[in-house]
Amino acid sequence: xxxxxxxxxxxxxxxxxxxxxxxxxxxxxxxxxxxxxxxxxxxxxxxxxxxxxxxxxxxxxxxxxxxxxxxxxxxxxxxxxxxxxxxxxxxxxxxxxxxxxxxxxxxxxxxxxxxxxxxxxxxxxxxxxxxxxxxxxxxxxxxxxxxxxxxxxxxxxxxxxxxxxxxxxxxxxxxxxxxxxxxxxxxxxxxxxxxxxxxxxxxxxxxxxxxxxxxxxxxxxxxxxxxxxxxxxxxxxxxxxxxxxxxxxxxx
Numbered sequence: 001x002x003x004x005x006x007x008x009x010x011x012x013x014x015x016x017x018x019x020x021x022x023x024x025x026x027x028x029x030x031x032x033x034x035x036x037x038x039x040x041x042x043x044x045x046x047x048x049x050x051x052x053x054x055x056x057x058x059x060x061x062x063x064x065x066x067x068x069x070x071x072x073x074x075x076x077x078x079x080x081x082x083x084x085x086x087x088x089x090x091x092x093x094x095x096x097x098x099x100x101x102x103x104x105x106x107x108x109x110x111x112x113x114x115x116x117x118x119x120x121x122x123x124x125x126x127x128x129x130x131x132x133x134x135x136x137x138x139x140x141x142x143x144x145x146x147x148x149x150x151x152x153x154x155x156x157x158x159x160x161x162x163x164x165x166x167x168x169x170x171x172x173x174x175x176x177x178x179x180x181x182x183x184x185x186x187x188x189x190x191x192x193x194x195x196x197x198x199x200x201x202x203x204x205x206x207x208x209x210x211x212x213x214x215x216x217x218x219x220x221x222x223x224x225x226x227x228x229x230x231x232x233x234x235x236x237x238x239x240x241x242x243x244x245x246x247x248x249x250x251x252x
Contacts, residue, residue: 001027001092005040007052008099013109019097022052029088033076034059034066036087037098053111059083061224064161068112069099074163074222081161081224101166105173105209116162118208119176123160126200127180129189148186155183157225164219164227170211175219177205178235179227185238195242202239 003024010017024040031039034056041051057063061084070076076085090096098112106114144152158179165173181198184190190197213232220229 001029001087001090003027003036003087003090003093004095006095006097007112008108009052009111010108011110013107013115017108019099027087029086031087032059032083033068033070033085033087034083053113055113056083062159064159064163064224067101067106067114067116067162067166069101069166071097074101074166075161075224079222079224079226081159084224101162103162103165103168103171103173103210105165105171106162114162116160118210119160119162119173121208122173122177122201122204123180125204126193126197127184129184130193131189142188144187152183152186154226154228155179155186155231158183158223158227159225161224163222163224165210167218167222168211168213169216169218170214171209172213172219173205173208173210174213174232174235175223175227175229177201178231181235181238182231194238195245198235198238199242199246202235 005022005024006019007022008017009020022040022044024036025043027036027039034054037052037054044051055065055067057065059066061081064081066075066082068075068082070082070085075082077089078085100106100108100112100114105118106116109115156179158176160176162173162176164175165171181194181201184197185194217229220227
């Protein structure tokens with residue numbers, strides 16, 4: 001297969017970027033998108049041209065670091081991470097535009113590499129349980145209904161890739177934050193700190209420059225873990241309740 005690529009190239013965080021044209025020749029249809037870029041980079045290196053910089057780690061759809069925008073869609077066609085997009089999803093001869101994730105809180109570092117440390121700081125603001133809960137409990141020792149357990153697992157599926165913020169016209173990270181708040185807030189170990197958690201994480205999200213939610217549902221559409229946007233409403237209710245308690249001086 002052969003493709004014409006329009007790739008965002010940017011020397012560093014302070015330099016202006018631009019789309020540059022490359023040819024991807026002899027690409028197997030079973031190659032992943034990242035493997036295609038590897039082939040292109042090998043050809044560029046052979047011509048003494050600086051290879052295209054992009055992030056990747058597990059290449060198994062788990063880590064979410066392969067944050068590329070393909071033809072305007074974070075992670076590209078289908079539901080999954082970039083590394084799980086295969087070239088057979090495109091037609092031979094297609095023109096493919098490749099850019100980094102676009103969100104104000106994700107500054108471009110170089111080419112297709114963005115800094116997603118804003119998510120780490122949001123987690124540091126409350127996405128954890130501060131008290132030691134001991135080792136894993138025996139099965140069924142802590143009674144949790146299947147409904148709650150399933151909902152908590154749906155929230156825990158979030159891999160923090162940032163596609164939600166990149167897809168949102170507002171650059172909102174509320175799907176990511178609501179998944180983390182919901183995951184811990186539903187479980188017995190996380191309930192005592194739920195008020196402090198939701199206030200800390202939401203305020204840190206705002207400080208990082210993420211936008212608010214306007215119910216576009218673009219986040220849900222591109223989420224590789226299929227995290228439901230309904231968690232955002234749940235988080236908003238918990239944030240409102242915790243804020244009222246904070247105002248009247250109650251413990252949150």
